[in-house]
Amino acid sequence: MTSLIAYWQRLSGHRRFAWITAGFIILLGLVLTYRRFFIGLGDVTNLTDEFPWGFWIAFDVVGGVALAAGGFTLCFLVYIFGYHRYHSIVRPTVLTAFLGYILVAVGLLYDLGKYYNIWHPIVMWNPHSVMFEVAWCVILYLTVLFLEFLPVVLEKFNLIAPLRFMQKLTIPIVLMGVILSTLHQSSLGSVFLIVPNKLHPLWYTPILPLLFFLSAVMVGPAIVILESSLSARLFHRGLETPILADLARFLQVALLVYVAVKIQDLFVRGVVGELFTGEYEAYHFMGEMLCLFFAFVILAFRKLRTNQRWLFTAATLVGLGVVYNRMNVAWIGMLRGTGASYYPAWTELATSAFLITVGMVAFYFIAKFFPIFPELEEEHSHA
Amino acid sequence: MDGPASILLDFTLCIGCGACEDACQEEHNLPADPPEDRLDYRNYTVVLKKDDQYYRKMCMHCEEPTCASVCPVAALIKTEEGPVIYHPDKCIGCRYCMMACPFGIPAYEWHKPIPVIRKCIMCNERVSAGKQTACAWVCPVGACRFGPREKMLAIAKRRIAQFPDRYVDYIYGEKEVGGTSVLMLSGTPFEDLGFRMDLGEQALPELTWTVMSKIPNIVITGGILLGGISWIIQRRMDIEKENLSALDEHIKNQEKGGDA
Structure with a gap:
């Protein structure tokens, strides 16, 4: 206890403020958790029979999975394509993806009416259901992420023999991870193929699964850049700016491919006119595209791309653009077709903030006590 | 019975007595005071009125039900006899069925800690025992008839042909999303009663199966x-x-x- 007080007194004002905010959000979240599980979904959400999926599905699950895409894109580049110069950022990225997926799974528990039946898809099959595929992908990919993260734990506790064994399995595990991620990212797009009469034509397209996959590939490097920049500040460590600027080139190519396919799709389906109707859907569509446009402009200039702040801004814009897209598909684009007037209750927003805060605190402690960042690792062994 | 069961609703015959609603509440042990203007967790069917036309809302029991195709644990299934039924014990509560249903029928118990889906199950037990649904059995004017789909469709077509002035020339449910087991006849255009006319004739499960396969x-x-x-x-x-x-x-x- 005294050491805790001493630790507190050593903290800067910023960090004290951050911890107090986090503590407040977590306390509030615990109260909301009680209300959700002991009173019901109706007590904390604005969901109705007309609009049964709200902010938790749109943001926590559909958005959350997209933001956990850093893991599979980076592992693909490093282990399958042999870009070993990115090796130093693999561990924090895998940790982010692992925590991200755990949060998605927990978010799902909050949203499922009979959450204790979450294991049912393992034994009760319906291969026609996209949700069945989603459930299997979450279960299997969580296992893969656990295996990808396991070496860190083994290393921490000096378990050499199992560590060597796990290292031999690296490639097959990464292969499985990449395939499962491909399936899972695209399947979240397939989920909305079943609502052709409810989802607005700007977003409803037979290639929704392809668009979800391509945007996940695009947002992957952006998340790696964001996560590296943030943890550099948090742990006072040097930033791998050359590596990140290099990664930004991948981001730029992936961004071009995604935007090209998305715009071409509008023309092929003949719905370009929907952009100029002056309705709110048109503005939200342009909103998600503008985020990507500004990111593209920043990334196009070498001077900006190699500048830490501008690169961070571009990556943020890409992340925002993808989350905006997921919200549009799962929420904004569904309003007119269902005739509902849903907007999230503050309790829904606060519960999502609670889950994210818990995830960030978990990342902080794991990164502090486990060998995640190579140079922090050295500090550990010198001490 | 010859072929899967179906229900024919003739809105022009309905006198709005509400006997079908009462019989349904009783048959399925639903509360005696359900909402009168919409479907929710307290009722499986509701009789409504627009101008001088009575009409009814209930599960359409699709030939290829979207809800059953999207359910990850097969808690919703279409039986061979025709009804689309629900197993609350299997359900995980993802509400994909509610999201996907083109008719917006399944309702949820939002106020309960452990909620389940509520929707018409076409009196599955009665139908398996060779009986009519409660609503069809009780209807005093024949506005709700129960029988094999082929036969009900033939009756509907005959009525339209015989009384072209009485009916709009459309059988709702004949082709909607691949056809439904509930068929409807009306004197007022269906879109005026709030029924979607833009659903198309393709069964929606095909949309995802092309990807899933x-x-x-x-x-x-x-x-x-x-x-x-x-x-x-x-x-x-x-x-x-x-x-x-x-x-x-x-x-x-x-x-x-x-x-x-």
Whole structure:
């Protein structure tokens, strides 16, 4: 206890403020958790029979999975394509993806009416259901992420023999991870193929699964850049700016491919006119595209791309653009077709903030006590 | 019965007595005071009125039900007799059925800690026992008839042909999303009663099955492709390393030779 007080007194004002905010959000979240599980979904959400999926599905699950895409894109580049110069950022990225997926799974528990039946898809099959595929992908990919993260734990506790064994399995595990991620990212797009009469034509397209996959590939490097920049500040460590600027080139190519396919799709389906109707859907569509446009402009200039702040801004814009897209598909684009007037209750927003805060605190402690960042690792062994 | 069961609702005959609603509440042990203007967790069917026309809302019991196709645990299934039924014990509460239903029928118990889906199950137990649904059995004017789909469709067509002034020339449910087991006749255009006319004739489950059926291929081809790429790249890097170290060796040997 005294050491805790001493630790507190050593903290800067910023960090004290951050911890107090986090503590407040977590306390509030615990109260909301009680209300959700002991009173019901109706007590904390604005969901109705007309609009049964709200902010938790749109943001926590559909958005959350997209933001956990850093893991599979980076592992693909490093282990399958042999870009070993990115090796130093693999561990924090895998940790982010692992925590991200755990949060998605927990978010799902909050949203499922009979959450204790979450294991049912393992034994009760319906291969026609996209949700069945989603459930299997979450279960299997969580296992893969656990295996990808396991070496860190083994290393921490000096378990050499199992560590060597796990290292031999690296490639097959990464292969499985990449395939499962491909399936899972695209399947979240397939989920909305079943609502052709409810989802607005700007977003409803037979290639929704392809668009979800391509945007996940695009947002992957952006998340790696964001996560590296943030943890550099948090742990006072040097930033791998050359590596990140290099990664930004991948981001730029992936961004071009995604935007090209998305715009071409509008023309092929003949719905370009929907952009100029002056309705709110048109503005939200342009909103998600503008985020990507500004990111593209920043990334196009070498001077900006190699500048830490501008690169961070571009990556943020890409992340925002993808989350905006997921919200549009799962929420904004569904309003007119269902005739509902849903907007999230503050309790829904606060519960999502609670889950994210818990995830960030978990990342902080794991990164502090486990060998995640190579140079922090050295500090550990010198001490 | 010859072929799967179906219900024919003739709105022009309905007198709005509400006997079907009462029979339904009683048959399924639903509360006696359900909402009168909409469906929710307290009722499986509701009789409404628009201008001078009574009409009814209930589960359409699709031939190829979207709700059953999207349910990850097969808690909703279409029986051979025709009803689309629900197993609350299997349900995980994802509400994909509610999201996907083109008619917006399944309702949820939002106020309960452990909620279940509520919707008409076409009196599955009565139908399996060879009886009519409660609503059809109780209807005093024949506005709700129960029988094989072929027969109900024939009756509907005959009525429209015989009384073209009485009916709009449309059987709602004949072709909607691949056809439904509930068929409707009306004197007022269906869109005026709030029924969607834009659903199309394609069964919605086909939309996802075209994607889902490709998954095994993606896994196998993708696995081989990625594994191959990784092996080739790794192999080339190893060879490059060997060449470099061989070169190093060669240079060292030459230097030694020069010294001697």
